[in-house]
Amino acid sequence: MNAFFRKLRWLAQRRDKEAELREELRFHLEEEAEQRQEDGLPQYEAQLAARRKLGNLLVVEEDTREAWGWTRLEQVARDADYGLRQIRRNPGFSAIAIATLALGIGGITAMFSAVYTVLIRPLPYADADHLVMIWDDMSKNDVTSKHNSTPAEWIEWRRLNSVFTDLATSQPGDATLSGDDEPEQVPARKVSWTFWSVLGVQPMLGRVFNEDEDNKKVRVVVISHGLWQRRFGGSPDIVGRKISLNDEPYEVIGVMPQGFYFMPSRDIDIWMPASFPAWMRKNFTWHDAQIVARLKPRLTLEHARQAMSVLSLQVTAKDFRGPHSVIVNPLRGEIAGKTRTALILLLCASVALLLIACVNLANLLLSRSAVRGREVAVRTALGAGRGRLVAQFLTESLVLAAFGALAGFALALPAMRFLERLVPEAMDAARLTLDWRVLAFSAAVAIASALTFGLAPALRGSRLAPQEALRDGGRGTAGARSHWFQNSLIIVETALAVVLLTCGGLLLETFQHLRNTDLGMRTERLLTFETPLFRYKDFDRRVAFVNAELEKVRTIPGVISAGSINLIPFTNFANATFYRLEGQPTDSFAAQVALIRNVSRDYFSTVGARLREGRFFSESDRKSDSPVAIVNEPFANRHFAGRSPLGRRFQFGEKGHWYTIVGVVKQIRESGVLDEAKPAIYRVHEQCDEMDDLNAGIVVRTGVEPASIVSAVRQAIWSLDKNQPLARIQTMEVIVDRQLSTPSQSTALLGAFAVLALLLASLGIYGVLSYAVTHRTNEIGVRMALGATSRQILLSFGKRGLELTVAGLAIGLVLAAIAARSMSTLLYGFRPDYIPTVAAVSLILLAVAALACFVPARRASRLDPVIALRNE
Amino acid sequence: MSRVEASRVELLQGTLELLILRTLLAGHAHGHAIAKHIQLTSEELLQIETGSLYPALHRLEAKGWITPSWELSNKGKRARFYRLTPLGRKQLVAERSKWETFSRAMGLILNSVDQETQ
Numbered sequence: 001m002n003a004f005f006r007k008l009r010w011l012a013q014r015r016d017k018e019a020e021l022r023e024e025l026r027f028h029l030e031e032e033a034e035q036r037q038e039d040g041l042p043q044y045e046a047q048l049a050a051r052r053k054l055g056n057l058l059v060v061e062e063d064t065r066e067a068w069g070w071t072r073l074e075q076v077a078r079d080a081d082y083g084l085r086q087i088r089r090n091p092g093f094s095a096i097a098i099a100t101l102a103l104g105i106g107g108i109t110a111m112f113s114a115v116y117t118v119l120i121r122p123l124p125y126a127d128a129d130h131l132v133m134i135w136d137d138m139s140k141n142d143v144t145s146k147h148n149s150t151p152a153e154w155i156e157w158r159r160l161n162s163v164f165t166d167l168a169t170s171q172p173g174d175a176t177l178s179g180d181d182e183p184e185q186v187p188a189r190k191v192s193w194t195f196w197s198v199l200g201v202q203p204m205l206g207r208v209f210n211e212d213e214d215n216k217k218v219r220v221v222v223i224s225h226g227l228w229q230r231r232f233g234g235s236p237d238i239v240g241r242k243i244s245l246n247d248e249p250y251e252v253i254g255v256m257p258q259g260f261y262f263m264p265s266r267d268i269d270i271w272m273p274a275s276f277p278a279w280m281r282k283n284f285t286w287h288d289a290q291i292v293a294r295l296k297p298r299l300t301l302e303h304a305r306q307a308m309s310v311l312s313l314q315v316t317a318k319d320f321r322g323p324h325s326v327i328v329n330p331l332r333g334e335i336a337g338k339t340r341t342a343l344i345l346l347l348c349a350s351v352a353l354l355l356i357a358c359v360n361l362a363n364l365l366l367s368r369s370a371v372r373g374r375e376v377a378v379r380t381a382l383g384a385g386r387g388r389l390v391a392q393f394l395t396e397s398l399v400l401a402a403f404g405a406l407a408g409f410a411l412a413l414p415a416m417r418f419l420e421r422l423v424p425e426a427m428d429a430a431r432l433t434l435d436w437r438v439l440a441f442s443a444a445v446a447i448a449s450a451l452t453f454g455l456a457p458a459l460r461g462s463r464l465a466p467q468e469a470l471r472d473g474g475r476g477t478a479g480a481r482s483h484w485f486q487n488s489l490i491i492v493e494t495a496l497a498v499v500l501l502t503c504g505g506l507l508l509e510t511f512q513h514l515r516n517t518d519l520g521m522r523t524e525r526l527l528t529f530e531t532p533l534f535r536y537k538d539f540d541r542r543v544a545f546v547n548a549e550l551e552k553v554r555t556i557p558g559v560i561s562a563g564s565i566n567l568i569p570f571t572n573f574a575n576a577t578f579y580r581l582e583g584q585p586t587d588s589f590a591a592q593v594a595l596i597r598n599v600s601r602d603y604f605s606t607v608g609a610r611l612r613e614g615r616f617f618s619e620s621d622r623k624s625d626s627p628v629a630i631v632n633e634p635f636a637n638r639h640f641a642g643r644s645p646l647g648r649r650f651q652f653g654e655k656g657h658w659y660t661i662v663g664v665v666k667q668i669r670e671s672g673v674l675d676e677a678k679p680a681i682y683r684v685h686e687q688c689d690e691m692d693d694l695n696a697g698i699v700v701r702t703g704v705e706p707a708s709i710v711s712a713v714r715q716a717i718w719s720l721d722k723n724q725p726l727a728r729i730q731t732m733e734v735i736v737d738r739q740l741s742t743p744s745q746s747t748a749l750l751g752a753f754a755v756l757a758l759l760l761a762s763l764g765i766y767g768v769l770s771y772a773v774t775h776r777t778n779e780i781g782v783r784m785a786l787g788a789t790s791r792q793i794l795l796s797f798g799k800r801g802l803e804l805t806v807a808g809l810a811i812g813l814v815l816a817a818i819a820a821r822s823m824s825t826l827l828y829g830f831r832p833d834y835i836p837t838v839a840a841v842s843l844i845l846l847a848v849a850a851l852a853c854f855v856p857a858r859r860a861s862r863l864d865p866v867i868a869l870r871n872e
Numbered sequence: 873m874s875r876v877e878a879s880r881v882e883l884l885q886g887t888l889e890l891l892i893l894r895t896l897l898a899g900h901a902h903g904h905a906i907a908k909h910i911q912l913t914s915e916e917l918l919q920i921e922t923g924s925l926y927p928a929l930h931r932l933e934a935k936g937w938i939t940p941s942w943e944l945s946n947k948g949k950r951a952r953f954y955r956l957t958p959l960g961r962k963q964l965v966a967e968r969s970k971w972e973t974f975s976r977a978m979g980l981i982l983n984s985v986d987q988e989t990q
Contacts (some may be wrong), residue, residue: 020952021926023950024902024903024926024951024952025926027902027903027904027945027949027950027951027952028902028903028904028926030949031902031904031945031951032904034947035908053922054922054923055921055922056923057921057924060922060923060926060927063923063924063926063927064926064927064929066927067927067928067929067930067931067933067934069935213949352873793932865926
């Protein structure tokens with residue numbers, strides 16, 4: 001400690017120390033000279049002898065300073081200062097270097113912040129790594145393989161499994177909250193009483209419900225922090241208060257802390273007991289429960305998968321469709337969904353971009369270190385060791401990287417605003433920030449990249465033999481040796497750029513395919529919303545209310561037509577039913593599932609659906625014992641490939657009505673824009689007989705901007721019933737855009753990375769060739785003097801650049817083929833045609849590379865041999 | 873670093889510091905005087921290199937074993953004089969006994985009667 005303070009004091013007296021040292025050594029010299037004069041030497045010779053005896057004064061000073069113990073730090077400071085001066089002295093080079101690094105570091109910083117938020121940040125559950133989701137694997141029976149499970153399965157699994165400490169269910173249960181304010185539909189979930197212990201969460205106020213309350217159907221709810229703040233003003237006496245949900249009184253018993261969320265959406269506001277009715281406890285076909293389970297300590301996912309697949313087959317043996325297995329996935333992966341692949345791909349792309357940036361800089365520095373050969377030679381001659389030179393070069397690289405990182409942060413911030421939209425809906429919204437983790441990561445990246453791009457030039461630059469370099473007339477040499485190294489750098493960066501371009505191209509192709517997907521309707525100027533129908537208990541009154549709603553809405557100025565459907569298209573994969581066609585045996589029910597939608601007569605014309613054959617519903621389709629139905633193309637193709645299904649009949653249960661098919665509609669992707677269309681059946685709502693359709697989705701075709709009629713629509717509905725809530729008011733275009741946002745954003749980002757990569761790679765080729773031309777001016781002069789034409793010179797330089805490009809292209813395409821395989825989930829089942837993408841990428845790359853080669857090659861061919869030779 | 877001429881004895885690593893400390897035991901002295909004193913006392917066998925003398929002095933100073941002061945030399949010029957600190961005195965005792973042990977050990981081995989050649 002003492003020594004430290006002494007050093008600190010010395011540091012403060014730095015300048016004095018230097019002066020003292022010089023005086024001390026001068027005194028020594030004088031003393032020595034005087035002594036020699038006394039020995040009989042003349043004054044001048046005595047002085048010289050003293051000087052000789054002392055040796056190199058600078059070295060002595062330097063060695064002595066080293067004894068002060070601050071030399072190392074001072075050297076770094078001096079090198080850094082030198083680095084700064086280098087930056088100022090070569091503004092062009094420095095600007096390119098810093099900009100290149102800023103792109104690389106900025107990209108990776110932004111991507112890391114998103115990856116951290118979505119894939120690494122702890123989930124708001126205790127020991128979340130032990131949480132898994134369990135889905136029914138229905139690939140044998142149904143159009144989708146990953147299904148919700150049934151409450152009956154939950155009960156059996158809880159009883160019989162050996163791998164989980166417990167399991168919990170979560171079912172959809174949207175509720176309308178009414179009271180003092182406007183009625184509001186709030187996203188809610190019905191969860192089993194085990195939900196809280198499985199997730200390991202506690203409410204911030206009050207308590208959660210227990211087994212008894214769940215089983216006895218006690219009307220209690222736990223609400224979200226958001227709802228508590230928004231609707232109840234954060235009032236502390238919320239616990240114990242009665243609220244009205246779907247016109248029934250519920251007691252609020254707890255408030256969850258801020259930041260708590262669970263699948264499928266961050267927006268869930270109300271958690272109520274599942275309270276399964278008795279029939280549901282034994283029904284293996286009622287697939288509407290998501291199941292989350294906690295692995296026993298020290299058990300792995302593999303244990304759970306094995307145990308559960310056996311157990312599931314055993315439990316579902318009672319199912320009339322036959323037993324099925326289950327899919328067990330980690331909760332985190334389920335929450336991240338497709339975003340995970342997109343983020344990993346984009347992170348890889350940003351790493352590739354940074355690598356290209358580093359390779360480019362390494363090349364630039366290599367060229368420059370050759371130019372700086374003279375400086376190095378002088379330093380070597382003055383006694384600088386190789387380690388000292390390497391340290392100096394690396395410090396300069398670090399200074400560049402530091403500036404690059406700072407500029408990169410400036411670039412990262414807007415990119416992060418964009419990336420925030422990639423955070424999946426099942427996760428709480430996050431504002432991406434440059435917090436200490438991100439900054440630490442980026443600092444590490446900056447240092448690593450400085451070493452990456454700085455080390456090779458530093459090693460090479462410090463290797464010069466001083467005599468050669470000084471004798472060489474100051475032009476500096478790198479020699480043929482450096483060619484293979486620079487060449488391979490060029491090939492590497494070209495290959496990386498090709499990989500990015502190809503992946504970007506494939507995503508773009510996929511995205512265009514998704515964009516151009518025939519949605520089966522005209523989405524522009526189509527307003528949608530939902531009116532929950534819990535206030536109308538019996539079927540006829542529900543139908544009457546929907547018809548009255550539609551009538552009212554049609555009278556609003558600007559409305560062209562209005563229709564209803566129980567579930568708004570593209571938003572819901574629920575509501576699928578077994579059916580059998582006339583003539584099929586009764587056990588066909590088990591194998592056949594189709595989506596089922598109940599619509600008003602004018603629904604199809606309102607959304608602009610198209611008929612393949614037959615007719616849409618008409619005024620004559622009223623409540624009757626011989627109902628009609630319209631099926632979609634996948635349904636028709638499943639059973640009537642090449643034939644017309646018109647006039648054929650089917651039923652939903654052995655005692656149900658027979659529905660006659662009167663039309664085939666072009667497919668509308670009911671379950672989502674990105675999901676393949678599934679077989680679907682449409683009925684007129686008046687001809688349905690189910691009790692479970694408690695929602696009416698309304699679609700309104702407008703001649704004006706849909707947003708402009710929203711308040712008129714509210715007033716129209718409230719004029720019928722002032723307590724009728726309206727939910728999820730949005731246009732069809734917004735629904736579609738939101739579903740395309742992940743593919744569109746990942747395509748845009750990867751595209752940006754790819755374009756930057758191409759730009760950097762071509763800059764790299766340009767830089768290396770330019771340098772070669774400058775460096776070989778002499779040789780060109782000789783060749784021209786010996787009769788080479790400028791055309792030959794042009795070709796010889798152009799050839800080198802293009803050879804490297806083609807080599808990089810070939811390697812890049814091979815790597816791209818491998819990369820494309822790992823991103824197949826981002827292609828949404830679409831099989832893009834590789835040939836056009838590869839062809840386009842190759843053409844673009846060759847064109848850009850040709851330009852990058854041509855400019856310096858042309859400069860070489862235009863050299864005047866006389867001037868070139870005089871350059872000696 | 874060693875630029876010792878062939879006819880002279882090369883200083884062992886670390887011994888220069890011991891010699892400086894010992895020299896300063898007699899009283900304060902500047903760098904040149906220290907070098908001269910060592911040279912004379914060793915009957916010219918040891919020649920102190922200026923190139924290593926000053927770094928060694930500054931190292932000892934950094935360790936706090938000697939302390940500098942600017943005083944006038946006997947010829948009336950300003951010179952940087954060094955004197956032992958109490959810490960340096962202690963160090964000298966320790967280093968000295970270490971050296972004596974070492975040199976005794978070396979002597980025992982080098983002067984031992986070799987059984988086999990007799």
